[in-house]
Amino acid sequence: MYKAILIDDEPLARQLIATFLQPYTQVQVVAECNDGFEGFKAIQELQPDLIFLDVQMPRVNGFEMLELLDNPPAVIFTTAFDEYALKAFEAHAVDYLLKPVSRERFDKAMQKWLQQAAAKNLPAMGQLLENDIYEGYQHRIVVKDNGMIRIIPAQDIYYIEASDDYVKIFTSNGTYLKKSTLNHIEQSFDPKQFVRVHRSFLIPVSQLSRIEPYEKESHIALLHCGAKVVVSKSGMSRLKTLLGW
Structure with missing residues (x-):
């Protein structure tokens, strides 16, 4: 059984991902988090195999949260902003889903991750840029x-x-x-x-x-x-x- 955590400040966005995950009986959602602070604590405690992560969230954003983790789990980004896709893929994200996420696109991302997981080749995120989204520079x-x-x-x-x-x-x-x-x-x-x-x-x-x-x-x-x-x-x-x- 794989463990997954949903990290997004939009409850409806988390609900949609949870619904899309229901057919994947080998994956259990062990926590839902509203922001990077909650996500960091949940990951430290629960050690998930996969996280679904929004980028722009209050207090600590998605990239900043990943910076805090010594051994980040595999991550599928779910965000309404396409400008961070390059950074995500350069850091070996499993996939980058733009909201509103379609089931077809979600399933493609899951198949990609399940193949990696089966091969025991879950990609580490490594260091990601912390972004405050001001002209592309960190503040x-x-x-x-x-x-x-x-x-x-x-x-x-x-x-x-x-x-x-x-x-x-x-x-x-x-x-x-x-x-x-x-x-x-x-x-x-x-x-x-x-x-x-x-x-x-x-x-x-x-x-x-x-x-x-x-x-x-x-x-x-x-x-x-x-x-x-x-x-x-x-x-x-x-x-x-x-x-x-």
Whole structure:
């Protein structure tokens, strides 16, 4: 018996998927969730084989919820928005169903997943972009902090530092650790707002107070929060281009 969880803030959308699942007696719906917070907790507790996931939901969206999971289950997206399909398939989603979902399209997605499940080849989602749906760029970061979920708005970030397989996020409320790469974070944020000043540092332009010479061709960026960040030669070039120097 396979376990499935429905995660969607629209009760009628969950009801439709549950109805479509009834002929699949090998699949049991073990939970229905209204948002990413509930979905995260249910997945941690119930360890489903498959989730049906909406993208835009209150508090934590679908992509952000998946970011919080160490070993995400297979996922079939169900959403009214087609602009996230590429991101979903790049991350090996089983399928991407546009609302209103037809039974024919649903059955095709289920057959695809059942074949994968039978072959014991359930795809992992891996890391997905967290999106706040503003011009395609991220406007917040979601992290796990001592078992709690924290949403950090971009305006609260002082700077971000690479730390092996993690990043350290320095904020007005403290420092948080997130399993991610600085490259991933950099690509997620608006390049007009955040700039990579060094291979190990990403800073918001709004935090920049002044720049001072350092060693050889490097500089030091002094931030409004009081921190000092090394600026490499290439980072200085990016800053000059961005600021029009």
